Amino acid sequence: MSTVIVNKIYELKKHIKDWKNNNYTIGLVPTMGALHKGHASLIKEAREACDKVVVSVFVNPIQFGPNEDFDKYPRQIDNDKALCEELGVDIIFAPSAEEMYGKNNRLNNTDLTFVCPPYNLVDCLCGKSRQGHFDGVATVVLKLFNITKADFAFFGQKDAQQLYIIKTMVRDLNLDIKIVPCSIVRENDGLALSSRNTYLSKEERSWALSMSKALNQIKTLYDGGVTDTNVLLDSAISILNKNLDIEYIEFRDFDTFEKIDNAKTNTLVAIAAKSGKTRLIDNIIL
Numbered sequence: 001m002s003t004v005i006v007n008k009i010y011e012l013k014k015h016i017k018d019w020k021n022n023n024y025t026i027g028l029v030p031t032m033g034a035l036h037k038g039h040a041s042l043i044k045e046a047r048e049a050c051d052k053v054v055v056s057v058f059v060n061p062i063q064f065g066p067n068e069d070f071d072k073y074p075r076q077i078d079n080d081k082a083l084c085e086e087l088g089v090d091i092i093f094a095p096s097a098e099e100m101y102g103k104n105n106r107l108n109n110t111d112l113t114f115v116c117p118p119y120n121l122v123d124c125l126c127g128k129s130r131q132g133h134f135d136g137v138a139t140v141v142l143k144l145f146n147i148t149k150a151d152f153a154f155f156g157q158k159d160a161q162q163l164y165i166i167k168t169m170v171r172d173l174n175l176d177i178k179i180v181p182c183s184i185v186r187e188n189d190g191l192a193l194s195s196r197n198t199y200l201s202k203e204e205r206s207w208a209l210s211m212s213k214a215l216n217q218i219k220t221l222y223d224g225g226v227t228d229t230n231v232l233l234d235s236a237i238s239i240l241n242k243n244l245d246i247e248y249i250e251f252r253d254f255d256t257f258e259k260i261d262n263a264k265t266n267t268l269v270a271i272a273a274k275s276g277k278t279r280l281i282d283n284i285i286l
């Protein structure tokens with residue numbers, strides 16, 4: 001059975017109604033496209049858990065800042081469709097910005113109802129340098145949940161802050177959907193897969209590799225009994241390539257999202273850095 005690309009909300013809703021009438025469970029995998037093995041792992045989990053799978057491919061304009069890479073973000077729907085076919089996806093939902101946000105776009109944000117995640121979750125880590133980013137993410141994700149009426153939605157732990165914010169939104173807004181976290185998929189040498197890796201030159205890629213190396217070093221030390229986050233941080237900094245422009249390395253309790261001084265079980269160690277002009281993120285859970 002082949003994957004159908006649907007661009008219109010009303011058309012997707014017809015399929016969803018049909019599926020619901022048949023009591024099929026629906027799994028949603030929200031993406032911005034340029035699909036890689038990381039996305040594929042989410043899709044595989046969805047395929048195993050659900051009767052029907054929708055992958056959304058939408059480069060969401062309201063989650064990009066004015067100086068970010070919205071225009072140059074890779075768009076390759078033909079490749080995405082081929083991968084989705086291979087993985088048995090039922091529908092790719094690929095709406096236009098106008099379809100999602102209305103005729104005159106409402107993209108200047110003056111005319112759009114937004115979801116505002118709690119301040120303490122957005123005023124930190126990636127939210128510090130990406131003002132409004134998580135409002136844009138939460139808003140589009142809630143729209144996708146409402147449009148697809150999915151029973152399960154699959155999110156990568158690669159975007160740990162996003163995952164935490166979405167789980168919080170589901171709790172706070174009483175949404176009837178189960179969020180399924182999925183592990184980070186990496187290249188053989190450890191680099192976390194990202195659609196933005198295609199921006200990296202060979203040299204920048206080698207600098208970026210030190211991010212996962214530094215995270216692994218922290219894990220090794222922690223497993224060996226070191227819990228002081230200052231000590232762990234120093235060891236990471238000694239490994240990180242000096243050409244990287246480090247934005248943050250932080251230790252947070254992944255149950256509460258609070259910053260911590262002593263690492264323990266379920267501590268999120270998150271890092272963001274620019275390699276050349278490309279901003280990358282990675283993390284590990286201790």
Ligand code: AMP
Pocket residue numbers: 030031032033037038039041042154155156157158159182183184185186192193194195
């Ligand atoms: P994106 O297309 O970057 O918005 O990502 C769509 C989904 O794929 C998000 O839930 C991401 O966390 C997840 N994802 C992206 N890269 C990876 C990866 N390397 N491993 C696992 N999940 C990923």
